[in-house]
Structure formats: structure tokens, C-alpha cells
Amino acid sequence: MLISELAELTGVSARALRHYEERGLLAPARNSNGYREYAESDVTRVAQIRTMISAGLGTSTIQRYLDCARTGDHGTFLEMCPDLRAELDALARRLDAEQAELRAKRSRLDGLVSPPLR
Amino acid sequence: MLISELAELTGVSARALRHYEERGLLAPARNSNGYREYAESDVTRVAQIRTMISAGLGTSTIQRYLDCARTGDHGTFLEMCPDLRAELDALARRLDAEQAELRAKRSRLDGLVSPPLR
DNA sequence: GTATGGGTTCACGCCAGCGTGAAGGTCAAG
């Protein structure tokens, strides 16, 4: 299938699909006229990519571990290898830190709005 | 006082102080040799700026409302004018949205790590 | 022929508060 069709099937823009290819996440074949030719399996692959991106993983990390992705009836998950485990743990800590920072920022904002009682 | 002294007093880098000036948050005098000459009151002013930045306000917003800032025994707060109220409310909503998105991202990450039970 | 509606490869824009040299004046001290 061509890029626009995959875009519609997955809900991901054609620009994003080309971007994923630049990042080494997809490797569609090319037909005689130079157009990208995607396989049926790429629909699943794109869904996995989107799931991983929406979980906060960067494209470089995804590129290294995309082959660990498995999709079942209850969504996408990753088969663990030690390096991947460490990487995801580090990400989890980063997200937790961001959450804490965001909460602090939010409460500082409240402090600005409500004058200190006196 | 010169920029390095203000930097030490406030704990803010000289680069940041120049940046605040670019953004219209500070307007130090210049002495004969072209060096920035800061007033004592700028120490308080910088503290107010830092408080507002750490609460998520952007420099352009700070520039418009810095004169509303009051510093008392219990920290910096802002005297409210209607426009400012609206601006801060919008910011609060944005922060809440970011928090929600961050929580969602975090739980998606957990979903990737723990394979679905079957 | 041509008007469309694809497809292609660059390559800059975004959001924002600074970090970090680069190249060069100022000035007190040795």
C-alpha cells in the first residue's frame, strides 16, 4: 500500500511516517516509480511505534527495541532484555521527576495567586 | 553593583541576568565604561522574577505584570488585576493538562513494562 | 495538452530559558 493509505489506516500523518523511516523505525520497499510500498504488517508496526511514543520513549530508543514489541489482545507490550529494562526504568524515573516538578510549579503558582495570610 | 555581584547575591547566572534584560524584565543603568550598574532593589526584583518563572510564567507575561509583584515576609505574590487573573487561570489549566498527560504517559509506560495478564 | 491528486526530497520552524564559546574592550595589580 502507498503512504496515504497507511496514514489513513493508522491515523498517523504521512509526514510522521516519513519521519519514522528517517529514524529507522520503518523500512518500506520502493516500487518502480520511487513510491514507498508498505506491507500489511506495517499497520501493526506503526501502532506499536505510536504506543511507545505515547509512553514517552524517544525514536532512538524505539529503534533499538522495536523488535521486542509484541501485540496481543490487550495491547502492546515489550519483551524484556536487561538493557531495555534499565532504559525503561530510567525513563520512569524521569517521568516521576517531571511530575514532581510540575506539581511544585503548580503549587508555586497557587502561592502567587493567593496572597499569604497575615 | 556590577553584574557578577548581583549574580552572586541572587544565585542567578550573569547570562540569565542579561537575558532578563533582553526580555525587558530588568533595566540596569550603565556607567561610563559601559558596564551594567544594578540597584539594590534589583536583588528583590530578581527574586520576584525567579519566583514567577518557577511558577511557570513566561518572560513576556512577567514583563507585563512584574509591577504587580509584592514581596512580604511570606514570599512573593501578585496583586490582581482582571487580565492577570485570566492569564494565571489559563496557565493553571495548562499545568493541570500537562499533569494529566504526564500521568497518562506514565501509566502507558507501566503497561509496556508489565505484559497483560492472560 | 492539462488539470488534478498523488508521490518525492530538502530544510526551516516550533517553544524558551538560558549555556557556551568567540572576539574584543576595561582596569587594577605586579
Add this chain to the structure above:
DNA sequence: CTTGACCTTCACGCTGGCGTGAACCCATAC
């Protein structure tokens, strides 16, 4: 005179997943 520690003004780098043209090729219907 010469360090050397300050100061000055540019101006690019960072973080990153795309949006958004720009300029151009392909293919089909009219």
C-alpha cells in the same frame, strides 16, 4: 608592559516529533 579577572555584544546549541511550505516528478481522467 603584561597578566588576568571582569565586562561587553553577537549568535549558535539544546530537546524532538513532527507541521509546513518549496520545488519538482507520476499517473490518470478529461
